Amino acid sequence: MDPLSKAVLNGAPPDEIERLPLPDEFLAGHLRATDADASAGTGVKDVRNTLHVGPVPMPEPAPDEVVVAVMASSINYNTVWSAMFEPISTFTALRRFAKQGGYAARHDLPYQVVGSDAAGVVVRTGAGVRHWRAGDHVVVSPAYVDDQDPGSHDDGMMGENLRAWGYETNFGGLAHYTVVRASQLVAKPPHLTWEEAATVTLCAGTAYRMLVSDHGARMKQGDVVLIWGATGGLGAYAMQMVRNGGGIAVGVVSSAAKAEFLRAQGCDLVIDRRDLGMGDDADPAADAAELGRRLRRAVVAEIGEAPRIAFDYVGRATFGTSVHVVRRGGTVITCGSSTGYQHTYDNRYLWMNLKRVIGSHIANLQEQTECLRLFNQGRIVPVLTRVFPLEEVADAARLVQENRHVGKVAVRCLAPQDGLGVTDPAARARIGEDRLTAWRRVPAPAPTGAGR
Template sequence: MDALAEAVLAGASRDELLSKEVPAEYLATYLHEDDVQMFGGTADKDVRRSLRVGRVPMPELAPDEALVAVMASSINYNTVWSAMFEPLPTFGFLHRFGRQGGFAARHDRPHHVVGSDGAGVIVRVGSGVRHWKVGDHVVISPAYVDDQEAATHADGMLGAEQRAWGFETNFGGLAHYTVVRVSQLVAKPTHLSWEEAASVTLCGGTAYRMLVGDHGARIKQGDIVLIWGATGGLGAYAVQLVKAGGGIPIGVVSSAEKERVLRRLGCDVVINRDELGLGNGTESPDEMIDAGRRLGRRIRAEVGEDPHVVFDYVGSATFGISVFVVRKGGVVVTCGSSTGFQHQYDNRYLWMNLKRIIGSHVANLQEQVECNRLVQLGRLAPALSTVYPLDEVGEATRLVQTNRHIGKVGVLCLAPRTGLGVTDPALRAQIGEERLTPLLEPSVPRQSPRPTPIAV
């Protein structure tokens, strides 16, 4: 480990961190352009084959950027896409970005450091940075925006140059260091460990924009919200946000184990989709309507009404059901398509019933700050269930690829073990350990003494 990383781990002061030299190379999870065709003709595109962990060159810092020593990160589905080279190899994103020249050219490399979540310590800032300093503890938003675009000032997600950090840019978070624009930085919640904090920003912020923010469904007290994949990273935050806002979450899951976990999370109504034959991705349009009728009957039996909002990131396997089942005048809000991007639905049920579909993508900085405030207040808990060390990042990503995970899968980067990084233990005690780890089984130790997988 380099001297700067050692200083970070020792809790060094700002002056001490500045006195240490930035290393020329660092350890990172990356893909290599030479491997883009490796899965040709392969049915199982096992991401453990494409993800590499090794040393990569340290990039130069731009004036509006910060170098962050990453203590922990987490796995998101975009890393699965990257590692499968689907739907397109991400090197195409890097090539196009690099053609802009200037500091953008750094991103066009034959290796792509991936990862769109991170929590850590700022160790350098660019010459144009005003509001952050070396030594600050931060979490990182994946929204990489250009503040010189006019649209960005209306909503950071509307700019033509908005990108997903660690997916459409290089130097992502599954590494010992990352380079980010300071417009991505949010103060780390003081009562959370590094791995807990690193599990919130992408999924928590995305769910906040979809449900609470001005650009999403804008749920209110009493709203019934149907949440597909309710024990996934996005779904677990959606359940909490609906509960915190006085709504009624209805969670859909795929197993008895996930039913049990979701009830522990406090979801009002839990539906096992396999019991109703829902969302298998093989339904014809008519079969999808029949599935919607079965689901609608079940929801009305439980709460007496159709849902006001459907939270859908599953995609082709569920979207037609979502459009059918949401009430007249209701909203389907979508941010992704893990089962496929081509959606089919019967438009009669949309237009004749005045329903709406809202597309949503990540969250702007203000939405991230508002979501982070809920975390700091103890109103929103990390969805972390499992933690892996960086050298087992392939296994961690495979868990998400095969949908065998619950909540968020964390990855320790520079942090040598779980449970580190808490700077307000009194607040942590006040909120309560069980409240902060709702997706861990009660029998599992709340703080593992070593960086190995924690079973759910």
């Protein structure tokens, strides 16, 4: 381990951190451009074949950037997409970004450090950084915003040059160090461990924008919200935000075990989609209207009214049903398509019932800050269930790829063990250890036994 990493782990003061040199290279989970070229058209899908761990050079930070020593990160589905090189290789995005010139050119490399979540310690600040200093404990937002883009000054997510850090950029969070823009930083909730904090920004921030923000569905008290995949990272945070905001959470899951656990977490109504005939072999195009009717009847029977909002990141397998199931004037809000991007639905149910479809992507810095307030208040808690060391990041990504996880899967980077990083133990005690670690009690999934 390099001297700077050792100093950070030992709690060195800011002046000592600033005095120690950045290492020339660091350990990182990364992809190789040669793998992207070799896998083209082969149908190779196992991310363990393409997500490598090894040393990479330290990039030069730009004046508006900071270097963060990453204590922990987490797995998101965009890392799975990156490692599958689908729908296109992310090296294409890096080459496009590099054409801007200047510091952007650094991102076009024969490797890509991936990962769109991080919690860690600031170790360097560029000359243009004003609000952060060495030693600050931070979490990193995945919204890589161009502050010289006019659209960004209306909403950070509306700039033409917005990118998802660690997916459409290099130097992501699954590493010992990351280089990020200062506009990506939010203060880490002091009562959370490193691995807990690392599961927050992408999924919780995205869910906040989708449900609460003026840019999303504008959920109100009493709104019935249908949440697909309610035990996944996005869905689990969405369920908490619905209940915290006075809404009625209807979680859809794919097994009896997930349903039982979600009920224990306080979800108002839990539906096992298999009970409605929505098995993995269901045809989403042919069955959407009928499945929507069954789902609507099930919700109305228990709640008394149909959903006003459908929270959908699953995509092709659920989108047509989402359009059908929300009530007249209702909203389908979507931020992803883990089962496929080409959606089919009956447009009559949209236009004749005055429904809306809203696309949502990550969250701007104000939304992230407001979201983190909820964690600081203890109103929202982490949904961390598994932690892997960085050396096993490919296995962690495979777990998510095969949808064998519940909640969020974290990756320890520099943190040598779980449970570190808490600087406000009184707040942690006030919120309650049992609440903060509830999701850790989900039984671990059985291994597939598949080799590399």
